Amino acid sequence: MHFQIHNLTSESIACIHDKQRSEKPLVLPAQARRETDSALFGRSKLLLAPYDETGDLSTMNWGIDPETFVLHMSMALSASWQPLRVTENCPWRVYCSKVSSKLKRILIFPRRDLAKFLAEMPDEARLSSLTLPGTHDSMAFYGWPVSQCQSLSTPLKVQLESGIRVIDVRLAIVDGRLISYHGIYPQKTPFQDILTTIHSFFATSPKETIVMSIKQEDYAHTPAPEFSALVHKEIFDGPGGKEMWFFENRVPKLGEVRGKVVLLSRFGGNGDGWENGLEGLGIHPTTWPDSDKSGFTWNCKDTLVRTHDWYNIPSFLAIPEKVTLSTQVLLPPANNPPMPVLNVTYLSAASFPLAFPPTVALGFGWPKWGLGVEGVNSRVGKWLLDQLGGQVVEVDTLHEKGKPQVDGQLDEPRIRGWVFMDYYSEPEHAVVPLLVECNYRGRREGEEGW
Numbered sequence: 061m062h063f064q065i066h067n068l069t070s071e072s073i074a075c076i077h078d079k080q081r082s083e084k085p086l087v088l089p090a091q092a093r094r095e096t097d098s099a100l101f102g103r104s105k106l107l108l109a110p111y112d113e114t115g116d117l118s119t120m121n122w123g124i125d126p127e128t129f130v131l132h133m134s135m136a137l138s139a140s141w142q143p144l145r146v147t148e149n150c151p152w153r154v155y156c157s158k159v160s161s162k163l164k165r166i167l168i169f170p171r172r173d174l175a176k177f178l179a180e181m182p183d184e185a186r187l188s189s190l191t192l193p194g195t196h197d198s199m200a201f202y203g204w205p206v207s208q209c210q211s212l213s214t215p216l217k218v219q220l221e222s223g224i225r226v227i228d229v230r231l232a233i234v235d236g237r238l239i240s241y242h243g244i245y246p247q248k249t250p251f252q253d254i255l256t257t258i259h260s261f262f263a264t265s266p267k268e269t270i271v272m273s274i275k276q277e278d279y280a281h282t283p284a285p286e287f288s289a290l291v292h293k294e295i296f297d298g299p300g301g302k303e304m305w306f307f308e309n310r311v312p313k314l315g316e317v318r319g320k321v322v323l324l325s326r327f328g329g330n331g332d333g334w335e336n337g338l339e340g341l342g343i344h345p346t347t348w349p350d351s352d353k354s355g356f357t358w359n360c361k362d363t364l365v366r367t368h369d370w371y372n373i374p375s376f377l378a379i380p381e382k383v384t385l386s387t388q389v390l391l392p393p394a395n396n397p398p399m400p401v402l403n404v405t406y407l408s409a410a411s412f413p414l415a416f417p418p419t420v421a422l423g424f425g426w427p428k429w430g431l432g433v434e435g436v437n438s439r440v441g442k443w444l445l446d447q448l449g450g451q452v453v454e455v456d457t458l459h460e461k462g463k464p465q466v467d468g469q470l471d472e473p474r475i476r477g478w479v480f481m482d483y484y485s486e487p488e489h490a491v492v493p494l495l496v497e498c499n500y501r502g503r504r505e506g507e508e509g510w
Contacts, residue, residue, distance in 0.1 A: 064159075065094045066167045066449050068497075069152060073168060074111035076122060078130070085109075085117055088168070106131040108152070108168075135164075136428035141442045143490045153493055157445040165449055169497050174223035177496050179267035183315025184509030187322065188363055188402035189476060190314070191390075191498040192271065193491075194226025195219055196408035196480040199240035199249045205416040207245035209408065209482040216249075216257045222485065223492045226271040226478045229254060232278035233287060238294055241277040251294050259299035262319045269317045271478065273324040288328045307340045310361040311402055313509075355389060364397050368405040375414035376433055382409050382420070383439040390477045403477030407436050421482035438487050444494040447473045448501060474502030 067073055067088035076085040088094055088111075107122050108129045122128055131154055132145040141157040150171065157165045172180075181190065197209035198216065210219075219227070231251055232241035238251035258270060276287045296302050306312055306322045323342025331337035331344075338344055345365070346358045351372040358365050368389045373382050386405045393401060409420045425432015475498040484492060503510040 062163050063096050064163070064165045064449075065096060066165060067092060067094070068448065069168060069170045072111040072113055073108055073152075074117065074120065075106050075108045075131075078105040078107055085111075085120065085122075087111055087117070105133060108146075108150075108154075110151075138430035139428040140434065140438070141445050142428070143488050155445055155490070155494075157442065157449070165445070167445060167449055169448075169493070170500075172493065172496055172500075174493065174496060175221045176265050176268065177223060177499070178225065178269060178314065178318075179265070181314055181499065182509030183313060183318075185314045186311055186363075186400055186508060187269070187271070187314060187317070188311045188400050189508040191476050191495050192225040192478045193223050193484065193495040194228065194271070194478055194480045195224050195484050196228050196406055196482050197230055197242050198224075198227040199229060199247050199254065200242040200245075201249075202247055203242065203245040205418050206410075206412075207242045207247075207417075209242065209417050209421075211483060211485060214485050216254060217261070219484070220258070220261045220265075220268075220270070222489070223496050224484065225269065226273070226480065228273045228275070228480055230275050230277045231287075231291070232276070233282050233290060238290055243277065251291075252298055255295070255298040255300065255304075258321060259304060262300070262304070266319045269314060269320055269322060271322045271324055273326055275326040284327065284329050285332060289333050291327065292333055305342075307335070307342050309339045309341065309344050311343065311363045311400070353385070355385065360402070363400045363402050365402045365404060366393065371406060371409045372411050373409045373415050373420070374411065376419055376424075378409075378415070379420060379423070379433065379436055379439070383407075383436055383443065386436075387440060387443050390475045390479070392474055392476075401476075404480075405477055406480045407440060408480060408482040409436070417482050422486055435486075437481065437483065437491055441487065441491045441494060444475070444491070444498070447475055448494065448497060472501040472503075474504075476502075 065088055067090060070090050072090050073088045074085040075088060076083065086096065108131055109120065129147050129150040135142055135156050141155060144154045144156050146152065146154055153169045153171050155167045157167065159165055195210055198219065200207055200209040201212050202208055230241050231238045240247035240249040262268065274291060276284065295305060304321055306317045306320045312322065325341040325344050326348065328334065328341045328344065331341050334340040343360055347356060349356055351370055353370045355366065355368040366389050368386050370382065370385060386407050389403050389405045408417065409415060410417045421435050421437050423433045423435030423438060427434040479495055
């Protein structure tokens with residue numbers, strides 16, 4: 061088996077076989093790729109450690125040094141990719157991705173603080189220039205397999221602490237109160253509990269922001285003005301009050317909305333009952349065609365919003381096409397429009413009877429062992445690894461004696477957008493960290509606050 065090792069951190073890393081500690085380690089330069097062969101990785105564990113370029117490799121004590129981290133190399137036979145197990149205090153996240161039957165990639169990323177990653181972003185960055193992981197039907201924990209879209213083990217508090225920054229809240233009026241709903245199925249959580257959770261999150265993470273899409277689910281029997289009025293009342297009377305919200309109909313800069321919820325209103329009609337009418341209903345889409353396969357665009361002031369929300373796929377056989385369409389929108393548009401662009405994509409899809417939400421998101425069977433169908437989440441994880449692995453710019457440079465030969469430097473991709481997912485924590489809590497990592501790649505120096 062042939063391997064490429066992509067060190068996507070800003071530091072050099074030394075690595076060696078667990079059973080070859082007396083030999084010279086391999087040095088992985090920062091932001092570069094190294095080639096190696098099967099002999100180096102023929103066993104199950106590697107040892108990784110930060111490497112000081114001025115240091116002496118021969119003095120590294122791999123058996124005792126507390127900065128040595130064990131990388132377990134096991135990977136399921138037919139898996140296209142998976143995160144590799146490391147110790148909990150390891151400063152890196154490590155993934156293995158299959159390129160072909162004879163080639164695999166090992167990708168090493170920094171370990172980001174997912175609960176506070178926006179704190180590291182500049183105030184001048186527009187929310188359209190960030191990749192924000194999100195959940196589709198964020199409060200849909202009941203009604204499996206038809207209505208459930210998130211796991212009971214990932215309540216809203218856990219979602220926010222795991223890096224989710226865009227939430228999709230579907231509501232209906234029950235006994236005079238707003239309750240989370242999905243279709244015809246009640247999801248039990250009162251809107252006030254959602255607001256309380258968010259208010260508590262901001263108390264510990266005041267530099268974060270949350271985009272909340274709100275949509276009416278009981279439109280068949282509740283007049284739209286009545287729903288809109290109750291949303292207004294519960295927001296203004298709820299924890300944090302109106303000061304916790306950004307209601308302007310534009311895409312703000314991050315510095316304007318730290319510690320606030322940015323409203324994305326998929327309700328509200330003509331804005332009656334809201335201060336400033338439609339201009340006080342937050343980001344308010346001018347169009348939202350139902351399950352448009354090709355995607356659609358709309359304008360929010362000076363921002364072009366490219367949206368993919370094809371959810372009514374014919375069956376699980378359409379999963380590959382769904383992944384292609386929903387990820388393409390995260391890449392820069394080919395025509396390079398003369399205005400900021402916000403990409404919005406839904407990885408979720410469902411239809412009866414061969415494409416329920418868990419079937420689409422998670423697949424079924426045992427695809428890692430060659431039996432079953434790989435779901436959207438896993439396929440998107442593979443796509444992200446392929447993109448973040450970067451196109452390699454080959455270099456042919458002479459190195460001083462004793463210095464490692466660098467096979468290539470990596471050209472970073474630009475992946476941006478708000479990404480709504482079902483069962484976001486699957487597989488193995490591995491996709492959200494990759495989406496967060498996109499914010500550190502493909503930055504345009506001198507633009508968007510960088």
